[in-house]
Amino acid sequence: MIAQQKIAPLMMIAVAFIWGGTFIAGRQLAVEVPPLLSAFFRFFIACIVLSFFSPPKRKHIKLIKEQHWKRIFLMGLAGVFFYNICFFYGFQFISASRGSLIVALNPAVIGLVSFLFFKEKIGFVRWLGIIISLIGVSIVILGKDPQALLMNADAWKGDLLILGCVASWATYSIISKPVIDSLGATSAVFYSLLVGTALLFLFALLSGDLTLVNIKNIDLTGWGSLLFLGGLGSALAYVLYYKSIGLIGATSAGVYIALVPIFGVSLGALLLGEKVTLSLILGGLATTLGVYLSNFKDKSKI
Numbered sequence: 001m002i003a004q005q006k007i008a009p010l011m012m013i014a015v016a017f018i019w020g021g022t023f024i025a026g027r028q029l030a031v032e033v034p035p036l037l038s039a040f041f042r043f044f045i046a047c048i049v050l051s052f053f054s055p056p057k058r059k060h061i062k063l064i065k066e067q068h069w070k071r072i073f074l075m076g077l078a079g080v081f082f083y084n085i086c087f088f089y090g091f092q093f094i095s096a097s098r099g100s101l102i103v104a105l106n107p108a109v110i111g112l113v114s115f116l117f118f119k120e121k122i123g124f125v126r127w128l129g130i131i132i133s134l135i136g137v138s139i140v141i142l143g144k145d146p147q148a149l150l151m152n153a154d155a156w157k158g159d160l161l162i163l164g165c166v167a168s169w170a171t172y173s174i175i176s177k178p179v180i181d182s183l184g185a186t187s188a189v190f191y192s193l194l195v196g197t198a199l200l201f202l203f204a205l206l207s208g209d210l211t212l213v214n215i216k217n218i219d220l221t222g223w224g225s226l227l228f229l230g231g232l233g234s235a236l237a238y239v240l241y242y243k244s245i246g247l248i249g250a251t252s253a254g255v256y257i258a259l260v261p262i263f264g265v266s267l268g269a270l271l272l273g274e275k276v277t278l279s280l281i282l283g284g285l286a287t288t289l290g291v292y293l294s295n296f297k298d299k300s301k302i
Contacts (some may be wrong), residue, residue: 015240016260023097024264026091032146040204042198042233046235050193054184081200081203090164100268103261104133105137131291132293179192260291
């Protein structure tokens with residue numbers, strides 16, 4: 001057990017690296033593959049991979065029928081379907097670096113929603129993290145070109161869509177807790193992925209994105225990105241994440257999430273040649289600090 005606890009930090013660094021890399025893969029796919037087609041294949045692959053870690057169980061299916069099927073449907077709708085529509089359409093307009101920093105708002109927004117709607121008590125340190133995260137993302141967004149953002153509505157498209165990812169994930173995180181408590185984290189994620197994948201398949205088919213011609217047009221780089229997103233980013237990383245939580249606790253595992261935007265910006269510059277501006281650096285540092293503090297659970301509550 002002690003040996004496993006020592007491995008947990010390495011597992012969480014791997015998780016942060018993989019999740020940072022998902023923004024690179026998403027950006028590459030967004031400019032080459034129809035969005036709904038990318039989203040469907042991402043989670044079709046994820047379902048296959050995750051099924052090996054969490055095979056369907058009769059007792060789980062009974063629990064779903066009795067009390068959780070509505071929540072699982074909403075989890076798939078918000079955390080898979082809407083999230084990935086925003087994700088792949090959003091990256092048609094903005095860089096991977098920018099997107100990774102905006103999505104880093106997740107812990108802050110989840111904390112804020114929990115406080116406003118569920119009266120969860122938040123300590124001073126987490127409040128500080130929420131505020132710093134909001135300031136950091138504001139620097140990233142407004143640092144692009146404040147005048148252009150005010151004059152041209154199209155300049156907001158990518159940012160607003162990626163903010164939609166944040167809203168979708170906050171919704172998923174809030175409504176998933178009772179399901180995770182009953183079924184376990186991996187099983188809850190698996191069943192929500194099944195729902196989301198089915199919805200993405202239906203809409204990809206109806207939209208005309210899911211065609212043989214479009215599938216044939218996906219090159220090796222595209223399939224590599226889809227395998228990375230589905231197999232690693234949406235399956236293996238979640239298994240490692242929840243395994244780490246079981247070994248070192250949610251608070252200790254959560255602080256490593258602060259590495260995600262760092263990896264996202266670094267990989268964007270290294271692999272995609274994205275320009276790292278002063279606003280991106282300053283906003284990134286503030287956001288990363290905010291993510292770290294947002295995951296900190298202290299004893300003083302207000």
